[in-house]
Amino acid sequence: MTRALNKLSAAFVKFAPLGKHSDGGGLWLHRRTDGGGQWVLRVTVHGRRREMGLGSATNTPLKQVRIEAEKWRAVARDGKDPIKERERQRRLAERSMHILSDVARDCFETRKAELKGEGKAGRWFSPLELHVLPKLGKVPVAEIDQIDVRNTLLPIWHSKAATARKAMERLSVCLQHGAALGLHVDLQAPAKARALLGAQRHKVTHIPFLPWQEVPAFYASLDQDTVTNLALRLLILTIGTRSGPLRFLREEQIHDDVWIVPADEMKGKRNSGSDFRVPLSRQAMAVINKARSHERDGYLFPSVRKGVISDATMSRLMERRGMEARPHGFRSSFRTWCSEAAEAPWEIAEECLAHSTGGKVERSYKRTDFLEQRRKLMQRWADFVVPA
Structure with missing residues (x-):
């Protein structure tokens, strides 16, 4: 009833x-x-x-x-x-609430303090955003296994090897973050996926560089005092820095004839917490003095609209001239000059490029950055590039 x-x-x-x-x-x-x-x-x-x-x-x-x-x-x-x-x-x-996209973004927010510029450029997150989250973003982290990871990265594993490796590394960090949140996560999924994907066939292509013998002529061709020309001239003369720190160079970073680059702006120096001191040659100081006339909002190399010149500005200048070489390649030009022409001590040349030398224990005992030795070598380089 x-x-x-x-x-x-x-x-x-x-x-x-x-x-x-x-x-x-x-x-x-x-x-x-x-x-x-x-x-x-x-x-x-x-x-x-x-x-x-x-x-x-x-x-x-x-x-x-x-x-x-x-x-x-x-x-x-x-x-x-x-x-x-x-x-x-x-x-x-x-x-289901703990889907990968949410965990990944929470992980990114947590790690921002460790990243250059707090990750504002997006380089840490972009491999995930472009190649992982479109396929796995809505999947709960507890359900992600090696098959999911393999299928996601397989299309770029060989064609974009470096990006694929970064995506794999970032995904591993996100899964570790999920485990720290108390979620049931297969922390071995990335490693097992790597085994399934096998060795990468991608051939590493080195950045083209200008032979050191041709650097003075190229430098002389940058005769107009535009922001881009001045930036490229200073990049050549202060070879230890990369384009990022140089583009964001501020007046207060210059102390007499030394440029102090904050550790968080230097690749390889962020974890050490040590700022990088760049000795400035007479020629480099002359370029900085000319750049001061372009200063805006504290930056010596401002863009036309706002902020600073872009990462590609100097590369495009060289590209428009039909050159294969790129700005980053001047580091190779300098390093080859040190070996072939200057006969500079290996450790001093490496320190000029802000490269870490020696093992972890050896570095822990090293208490010098060879500033005075580097000052002499950088002045010799400047005298070669800009002969009197």
Whole structure:
């Protein structure tokens, strides 16, 4: 015999007296002595009676609670315990909340302090954003395995080898972050995926550089005192820096004839916490003095609109001249000159390029950056590039 349903009215629920009131079909309203009320559904599963709370009578309207009650009655009719089923669905929903895209972004926010410029350039996150998240972003981290990782990175594993490796490394860091959050994560998934992908066939292409014998002529061709020309001239003369620190050079970083580059702007120096001192030759100081006339917002190499010149500005200048060489290649020009022409001590030449030398233990005992020795070598380089 079917029990009567929908016995109560909304008006009755609002002013219901103390006690238990049946709406039919096992749905009850319990009015408490404190004035509050609770909806409870009674069902029988495998001969066992279960009571399931369906929320506050104040916050859950009668119409809504009837729909919810029928949903769980149907679960009970299928022979399932509605309380256990609700808990299972809750755990599933909670796990689904921790999808890779959310974990990755939370990981990125946590690591920003370690990254150059707090990761504003996006270089740490971009391999994930471009090559991983479009495919795995909505997948819960608990479900990501080596097959998922392999299938995601396979299209670029050989064609974009460096990017693929970075994406793999970043993904591994994100999974470690997920594990630290208490999520069940397969931390070995990236390593196992790497084994499935195999060795990369990508051939490393070195940045083209100008032979050191041709550097003076190229430098002389930068005869106009434009922002780009001045930046490129200073890059050649202060070879230890890369384009990033140079483009963001500020007046307060110049101390007499030494340029102090903050550690977080120097590749390879960020983890050491040591600033990099660049000895400035007479020629380099002359370039800086000319660049001061272009200064805006503290930057010596501002762009036409706002901020500083872009990373590609100097490269485009060389490209427009039909040159294969690129600005970063002048580091190779200098290093070859040190070996072939200057016969400079290996350690001094490497320090000029801000390269780490020696093992970890040896570096921990080294207490000098060879500033005076580098000053002499950099002046010799400047005299070669800009002969009197």
